[in-house]
Amino acid sequence: MKIFFGTKAPVRILPTLGPISLWIALFVFAPVGVIIYFSFLPADSAGEISAGVSLKNYWLLLTGDTDYGKAILRSVLYAFITNMVCLGIGYPTAYWIARYGGRFKALLLFLVIAPSWSCYLVRIYALKQLVGYPGILNDFLLHLGVISSPINMLYTSTAVVFGLIYIWLPFMVLPIYASVEGINPALLEASLDLGASPGWQFWTVTLPLSKGGIFGGTILTFIPALGDWLVPLLIGGNKVWMAGNLIQHYFIVRGNLAIGSSMAVILTAAVVLLIYMCIKLGGEDAVERIV
Amino acid sequence: MKSLRTDRLLLVLVVGGYLLLWGPIIVLGIFSFNSSAFGVKWESLTAKWYVELFQTSAIMDSVVRSLLIASVTTMVATGIGTIAGYGLFKYKFAGRRFLRLSILLPITVPYVIMAGALLVYFTQIIHVPLGYPTIIIAHISFSAPLAVFVTLGRMQRIDWSLEEASIDLGADRLTTWRKVTIPLLLPAIFASAVLIFPWSFNDFTITYFVAGVGTTTLPLYLYSMLQYSLKPVLINAISLIFIITPTIGILVLSYFQREKQFTR
Numbered sequence: 001m002k003i004f005f006g007t008k009a010p011v012r013i014l015p016t017l018g019p020i021s022l023w024i025a026l027f028v029f030a031p032v033g034v035i036i037y038f039s040f041l042p043a044d045s046a047g048e049i050s051a052g053v054s055l056k057n058y059w060l061l062l063t064g065d066t067d068y069g070k071a072i073l074r075s076v077l078y079a080f081i082t083n084m085v086c087l088g089i090g091y092p093t094a095y096w097i098a099r100y101g102g103r104f105k106a107l108l109l110f111l112v113i114a115p116s117w118s119c120y121l122v123r124i125y126a127l128k129q130l131v132g133y134p135g136i137l138n139d140f141l142l143h144l145g146v147i148s149s150p151i152n153m154l155y156t157s158t159a160v161v162f163g164l165i166y167i168w169l170p171f172m173v174l175p176i177y178a179s180v181e182g183i184n185p186a187l188l189e190a191s192l193d194l195g196a197s198p199g200w201q202f203w204t205v206t207l208p209l210s211k212g213g214i215f216g217g218t219i220l221t222f223i224p225a226l227g228d229w230l231v232p233l234l235i236g237g238n239k240v241w242m243a244g245n246l247i248q249h250y251f252i253v254r255g256n257l258a259i260g261s262s263m264a265v266i267l268t269a270a271v272v273l274l275i276y277m278c279i280k281l282g283g284e285d286a287v288e289r290i291v
Numbered sequence: 292m293k294s295l296r297t298d299r300l301l302l303v304l305v306v307g308g309y310l311l312l313w314g315p316i317i318v319l320g321i322f323s324f325n326s327s328a329f330g331v332k333w334e335s336l337t338a339k340w341y342v343e344l345f346q347t348s349a350i351m352d353s354v355v356r357s358l359l360i361a362s363v364t365t366m367v368a369t370g371i372g373t374i375a376g377y378g379l380f381k382y383k384f385a386g387r388r389f390l391r392l393s394i395l396l397p398i399t400v401p402y403v404i405m406a407g408a409l410l411v412y413f414t415q416i417i418h419v420p421l422g423y424p425t426i427i428i429a430h431i432s433f434s435a436p437l438a439v440f441v442t443l444g445r446m447q448r449i450d451w452s453l454e455e456a457s458i459d460l461g462a463d464r465l466t467t468w469r470k471v472t473i474p475l476l477l478p479a480i481f482a483s484a485v486l487i488f489p490w491s492f493n494d495f496t497i498t499y500f501v502a503g504v505g506t507t508t509l510p511l512y513l514y515s516m517l518q519y520s521l522k523p524v525l526i527n528a529i530s531l532i533f534i535i536t537p538t539i540g541i542l543v544l545s546y547f548q549r550e551k552q553f554t555r
Contacts, residue, residue, distance in 0.1 A: 016378025019371045020394060020435060027432040028397050031408035034416055089311070092304040106545060115312045117486075117537035119493035121510055122530040125517060126315035129322070129527070136318055139332055166311055173308075199297070219399060227401020230496070234517070244403040251407045251500065261411060264404045271400055 032268070035261040043258035057262035068246060072266065075243040078157075079225040082164040083172075086221045087214065089165075090172030094213070095206075097173075098180040109177065116170035124234050127166055128154065155237035163235035164225045171220035179213030180206065215282025223271050243267050316534055323527035340528040350529070353512040360423065360498075360508060361491040364430040368491075369483045371431070372438020373476060379439065380446040394436045405433070406500035413501060421503030429501045430491045437490065438483035445479040485544045489537035509533075 042054040061068045097108045115123060130136050131153045138150045153159060183206060191201045229244030238245075243263065250260030326337040344350055379391060397405055409429050413419045419428075453475065457467040495510040502511060509529070516526055 013378055013382050013384060016374045016381075017390065020375035020439065021390065023371060023432065023435060024393050024396075027409065027412075027428055028393070028405070030416075031405070031412035034412045035408045038411055038415075089304055089308045092301050093308040096301055096305045110541060110545060111309060112312065114538045114541055115316060115534075117489055117493070117541065118316070119495065119510055119513075119530075119533040121495045121513055121517075122319075122493075122533045123316065125513075125526060125530060126319040130315045130318050136322060166315070169308065169312060223399055224401055227403045229403050244401065247403050247407050251410055257411050257415065260407055264407050268400060268404055271404075275399060 035264050038258050039262035039265045041258045043256060049258055057259050058266075060259065061262060061266065067241065068263075071241045071246050072243050072270075074157075074240070075226050075267075076270070078161050078164060078242065079222050081161050082168060082225040083218055083222040085161075085165050086169050086172040087217065090169060090217060090221075091176055091214070094173045094176035095180055098177055109174075112170050112173045120167060121230065123167060124163065124230055127163055128234060131159075154235060155239055157236075157240050160232050160236040160240045160242075163231040164228060167228070167231060168221045168225050171224070172217040175216035175220065176210060176213035179210040179216070183209045212282050215278040218282075219275055219278050222274060226270065226274075227267060319527055320531050320534070323524065323531045325524065325527075327524070340524050344525060344528050344532075347525075350509070350512060350525075353507050353509045356506060357492050357508040357510070360426055360430065361488050363427050364434055364491040365484050365488045367427075368431045368434040368487050369438050369480055372435040372483055373442050373480050375435070376439045376442025376446065376479065377472070377476065380443055394439050397433050398436045402433075402496040403500075406497045409497075410500045421501055422506050425501040425503070426498055426506060426508075429497050430494065433494075433497060434487040434490055437486055441483045441486060442476070442479040445482065446476075449475050451475075482544055485540045489540050492536065493533060 038049075039057055040053045040055070041049050042052050042056050043049045061072075093112070097105055097112075101108050128135070132138075133150045133152060133154070135153075138147075138153075141147045142150060187205055187209070188201065191205045192198075196204065227244045227247075228242060229248045232238075232240050232242045232245055233248075243266075247260055247263045247267065250256045250263060254260075322333070323340060324336050324338060325333055326339070327334040375394070379387065406429065409425070409432070413421065413425050419425055454467060454471050457471045458464070462470065493510060495514065498508050498511060499514070502508065507515070510533075513526060513529055
């Protein structure tokens with residue numbers, strides 16, 4: 001299928017790109033193909049799969065008396081809020097590091113990256129220990145006499161969104177930092193020389209040139225938030241279900257692979273659409289910025 | 292002039308961002324030295340939970356399993372990923388963009404989807420019993436792409452004329468690879484390994500989906516402790532280890548990068 005340019009190239013491309021292509025085909029594309037296939041298999045409520053092709057699973061997700069549709073809409077809404085708040089905190093942070101970081105740039109960036117590389121379960125737990133009840137903050141406030149009875153800060157939608165922001169914020173900062181840092185300083189000087197005020201310069205030069213970083217950050221924040229299941233499970237106390245919880249529930253708890261697959265396919269479609277939109281809006285730069 | 296108010300707002304947001312990222316982790320770290328078994332009320336300073344941690348054989352076993360999985364994953368993923376990064380950088384061919392996007396796929400799609408897909412694939416299609424092989428295969432699928440993009444990023448800063456010089460001076464392709472290319476790629480290989488090892492060690496979602504009985508890694512063990520609310524303070528102690536390990540990794544990496552900058 002591939003047409004190679006140059007005569008010697010194919011001989012050298014195969015040993016370098018062969019292993020990864022094979023691996024991606026076997027352990028990424030094949031499993032995705034399999035869940036697409038499974039999502040069309042009819043399954044009864046016990047998860048027993050029978051032969052044939054049906055749209056029953058998808059139909060169930062749309063019209064079922066259960067909360068599927070709600071969970072999907074909730075996921076999209078929460079992921080959107082998370083993304084916007086992360087952009088609101090992440091852009092200034094990235095901008096500030098790039099502009100005023102000076103010789104502390106590396107340290108400041110490190111302080112953003114380090115939490116994101118520690119275990120994500122641990123970070124959720126840390127948040128829970130701090131704001132939950134029994135929890136450190138509640139105990140501290142009770143001790144000071146600021147509050148007379150413990151406040152419930154967990155197990156609400158707000159808590160889930162807050163948890164999502166806390167977990168995914170670092171992934172917004174890095175791509176934006178990279179694109180702000182990559183802006184040619186001559187362009188900024190030119191805009192000042194031509195009479196732009198710093199505020200005007202930001203809106204007309206800096207912001208448009210860091211578009212790739214913003215959409216790259218959106219890919220890295222919106223998508224994981226959309227598919228998150230541990231935050232709603234642990235911070236939402238199993239009350240506020242998102243799409244990821246449904247997938248985990250059907251795959252692991254219920255063992256109903258057909259319905260689980262159809263959920264996963266719908267979520268994948270949403271994700272692919274989102275990536276496509278980000279690339280369209282942010283340009284190829286959005287992809288460059290996320291890696 | 293940019294107003295003072297804008298600057299102040301900017302600083303507030305930045306400080307807020309850092310506080311949000313570090314606050315819970317720092318508090319948790321401090322409370323891991325708390326002598327109270329329930330963890331939320333401060334009693335007195337102690338390191339006894341760390342001692343208990345090392346004496347609990349179930350925890351130590353899970354640490355060994357996690358280390359084993361992370362080591363194999365790091366070696367295979369770094370190997371496959373680095374040469375793929377090299378190939379993607381060096382050769383232009385039709386389908387290159389498609390391949391790039393395909394490699395990006397596993398790291399951009401939510402883990403829960405890919406993990407679920409791998410579970411169905413392993414159990415229903417290729418019938419591999421869940422355990423070490425499935426965990427390691429799944430981990431490689433997610434971390435080899437990381438190595439590809441780390442390598443791609445670094446290759447732009449490498450002086451490739453050295454490779455041509457080697458061939459002009461009469462070395463064959465294999466010798467050039469061994470004596471020139473691989474040494475040039477070493478920083479990329481090192482950077483990939485330093486990122487992949489903690490990633491694999493810390494991964495929860497993917498391991499949770501494809502792990503079988505008897506392959507409880509440290510994050511899985513932690514999850515079961517959380518579920519049954521066993522010894523919260525012990526969890527604090529484990530957590531601190533989880534936070535410190537990648538931190539050291541990144542520090543080593545940045546130190547190494549600085550060394551490189553000086554030598555160039």
